[in-house]
Amino acid sequence: MVVVSQGLLWLIVLLQAVALLALARQVGVLHERIAPVGALAMGRGPQPGEAAPKIEARTLANTVLHVGGKLSAGTLQLLFFVAPTCPVCKNLLPTAKTFAETEALDLILVGDGDMAEHRNMATRFGVDLSRFVIGSEVGRAFHVGKLPYAVLISELGVVVAQGLVNNREHLESMIVAHETGLHSVQEYLEHRRTLREADSGRDRQEPKHF
Amino acid sequence: MDPSIELASRILGTLVFATALAGKVRGFDEWVGIVANYRLAPDLFARPLAGLIITLEALVVLLFGSGLVPRAGAALAICLLCVFATAMTINLLRGRTEIDCGCFQPGLRQRLSVALVVRNLLLVLVLSPSLGAASQSLSFIQWVDGIGAGMVIFLLYQTFGQILALRSAVVVEHKGPA
Numbered sequence: 001m002v003v004v005s006q007g008l009l010w011l012i013v014l015l016q017a018v019a020l021l022a023l024a025r026q027v028g029v030l031h032e033r034i035a036p037v038g039a040l041a042m043g044r045g046p047q048p049g050e051a052a053p054k055i056e057a058r059t060l061a062n063t064v065l066h067v068g069g070k071l072s073a074g075t076l077q078l079l080f081f082v083a084p085t086c087p088v089c090k091n092l093l094p095t096a097k098t099f100a101e102t103e104a105l106d107l108i109l110v111g112d113g114d115m116a117e118h119r120n121m122a123t124r125f126g127v128d129l130s131r132f133v134i135g136s137e138v139g140r141a142f143h144v145g146k147l148p149y150a151v152l153i154s155e156l157g158v159v160v161a162q163g164l165v166n167n168r169e170h171l172e173s174m175i176v177a178h179e180t181g182l183h184s185v186q187e188y189l190e191h192r193r194t195l196r197e198a199d200s201g202r203d204r205q206e207p208k209h210f
Numbered sequence: 211m212d213p214s215i216e217l218a219s220r221i222l223g224t225l226v227f228a229t230a231l232a233g234k235v236r237g238f239d240e241w242v243g244i245v246a247n248y249r250l251a252p253d254l255f256a257r258p259l260a261g262l263i264i265t266l267e268a269l270v271v272l273l274f275g276s277g278l279v280p281r282a283g284a285a286l287a288i289c290l291l292c293v294f295a296t297a298m299t300i301n302l303l304r305g306r307t308e309i310d311c312g313c314f315q316p317g318l319r320q321r322l323s324v325a326l327v328v329r330n331l332l333l334v335l336v337l338s339p340s341l342g343a344a345s346q347s348l349s350f351i352q353w354v355d356g357i358g359a360g361m362v363i364f365l366l367y368q369t370f371g372q373i374l375a376l377r378s379a380v381v382v383e384h385k386g387p388a
Contacts, residue, residue: 003351010358017365024372031376 045143048161048177052153053141057110060119061129067108067138071155076178078105078171081139081149084117088166089148093125095168096150103175105152110144112136152178211339213348214356216280219339221360223287224275226333226367231267233314234260244312248297249304266290274340284340291337295330298322313371320375329370336363 046052052068059065071077080096082089093109100107109132111118122132142151142162151162152174161177163170176182234241238260245263246256266286273283298311301322311320320326348356 003354006351007354007358010354010362013362014358014365017362017369021365021369021372024369024376028372028376 044145045141045162046159048159050159052151052157052159054157055137055141057133057138058135059130060115060122060132060134063130065108065130065133067110067133068141068153069157071106071153071157073155075155076103076105076160077153078107078174079110079138079142079151079153080107081110081142081144081147081151082121083111083113083147084121085113086147090121090125092148092165092167093127096148096171097125097127099168099171107131108133110138112139150174154178211342212352214352214359216339216342217348217353217356218359218363219284219337220274220277220280221357222363222367223284223337223340224271225360225364227267227270227274227287229368230314231264231271234264234267234312237314238264241312241314244310247306247309248301248312249306250297250300263290280340281342284337287337288334288341291330291334295327295334298327298330302327320371323374325374329374333367 054069055067057065057067067077067079078096078100080093082093084090096107099105109122109127111121111132111134115134118132118134119129121127122129142149146164148165149163150165150171152160154160161174163174165171165174241264242257242260245251245260246253251259267290270283270287270290273279274287301307301309302324307322309322311322311326313320313326
């Protein structure tokens, strides 16, 4: 009787260990299959690598703000296009603010339309009015058609990445684009595939380099 | 020491070396490349060395698995694990962490890391009971315990290998494709 119960106990432990191994392998399979996500580039307006248009825009504080052009060393400018009528924009705005703080980005909000509504929005989300551009010039210059939209500009005034953003991961993909020099997820995946091919080939070729 | 522990240690050793052996035989050319990548012997010796390691691992499986000369099997297995750990340490000190460890555990390839050296040393510790006194006769319940424990530890070993491989893959991606 003791032997049977002991045997059953081991059987259960064994099945659990098999399940654990299967789960670990499944995590590996999922990791291989799931592609990273990024901001959806629209293929219009200034493309990554091109100079961002230099615009003198009016803010909600009735001051003039320079968008584009050369920035101080080490600064990255994040243009975040929003509207008070866009629910995703309102959801993403607090995330964009903390993201900009964490990554030390110069965050500029851009809106177009009724000034009072935009001012209410800025007050509600605690945005500095002098960092909230109002007007259609910036949106037109970057060919923004859908919201929320973001553009990351480097210290040299060059567009690093741009696209539709719906969550923090999309925003982070823009910083990844800046760090890696790869402008889109497609370019990143292609680069990763090339690296892997080179990597597996190296195992066979490297014996030459003794 | 309880003979069931010795049995568990033998089963674990047999399964670990049998899976590694199967992987090396299946991908022999890749295995030769991995041996060469360690850069511990001239290029000319990479293929014979790869063949020698496969032969020694087959011998471990035979001695351990058959149970005829388990102590010799254990001694050989421990020697091989120590040699592998030394080879990995040398390459870690050289900073060559990007090469494949050649562990041939299922799933993703594993790059060299301190964790792999520690894993080998832990395996040495787990296999050491087989170096002890000659096997006493086992009761049925000791057989059940020994086989159960040996197989479960092997599955956990494979699971940790998988997690380590996954971790190194994630680290490589986070370092970026630059």
